[in-house]
Amino acid sequence: MGNQVPDIVIRRLPVYLRALNHLEAQGVAITSSQELADNLGSSAAQIRKDLSHFGEFGKQGTGYHVGYLAKQLRRILHADRTWEVVLVGAGDLGHALIRNQGIARRGFRIVAAFDNDPERVGARVGDIIIQNSKTMRQEIKARRIQVAIIAVPAQAAQGVTDILVDAGVKAILNYSPIAINVPPAIRVQYADPVTLLQRMTYYLS
Amino acid sequence: MGNQVPDIVIRRLPVYLRALNHLEAQGVAITSSQELADNLGSSAAQIRKDLSHFGEFGKQGTGYHVGYLAKQLRRILHADRTWEVVLVGAGDLGHALIRNQGIARRGFRIVAAFDNDPERVGARVGDIIIQNSKTMRQEIKARRIQVAIIAVPAQAAQGVTDILVDAGVKAILNYSPIAINVPPAIRVQYADPVTLLQRMTYYLS
């Protein structure tokens, strides 16, 4: 504990948190590593081991207090605050992300959106006005925004990435269908739906 | 080779294919495991080892023919055909997915969409008409559809899942923010944006 925690463990924590949120919403006060594992299709030992990297959150013989464990995980993941997020690419997907209330309710507020298509610039979507990409670097810097979502076509993705990184963004959720090149300190998560689908079709017919 | 291939390898193949598609589009004819690795932030040895599970696709001293390797990966992943997909949940995200041309162009055609909101049923989105969820099971069975996308709110996700599984769906891409329970033979990929974002915020400030 306190050591460098493997990324594979970090990747599972949001999944645990999501399950705990669900239990909490159902009014469940206590759970166990076994119950969580059944819920998530993972193993009880793995959940206990993962949590042990960060401290002792359970009670022997009893299990975990759902609300308390959720709170701890939020703290660990820095999900106990609201992150300001910029969105680049105001196509259909961009619109859907802006309107998505779940994202906002769970700690990520899209505070600005950019597009390089003059037809889209100036349009209002939800609470925000689509801005010209040219103002992007400036605005991100001024607001010290660390999280960005890319929802532009493949050919624009690397250029957008370079601007985001230069402006100080540290985490990028990339919906475009190409790998983007970033310095080692920048985190990237890929969300291209086709890649996700292809991970499953291998197993079909 | 020919043995059971680890899922972790399967999960990387679509990433390789995506990079190859990109190189192909740029007119690059030959590449190497090193070049691919640089591109993807992985390692040359890992790419070679992954590919070795399926055969020998390269030429010593030369590298890989981009078009040929891409073709082989498509064959392995069953991405050399078009998959019919059903979408459940015709909210903003559902609309965006239906309209997303990239998905269709890369082998996944959304052929039907369902929603339980009478306000949405009957509406035309792109080429398709939103149908009542009540007809879902019937239609999936009749068309023998194996792939589904869930884009409904959390509280509806498990109910939808049960119907999909009963109707014969074998692969589910789940955008809802909860874990869904399925029989072991059914594949699930999660695409909740908040989970993806939380995997990165751990590393921030």
Add this chain to the structure above:
DNA sequence: TGTTGTGAATGACTTCACAGCG
């Protein structure tokens, strides 16, 4: 009794390093 937290044992994945070949 029931469940956690955790060393030890096992298992899986990645990297190394080089023979083999174009």
Add this chain to the structure above:
DNA sequence: CGCTGTGAAGTCATTCACAACA
């Protein structure tokens, strides 16, 4: 000569199994 394909070695992750304890 350069790069692949691959056993062997090394590293990392998961599972086991049980002491500790409410």
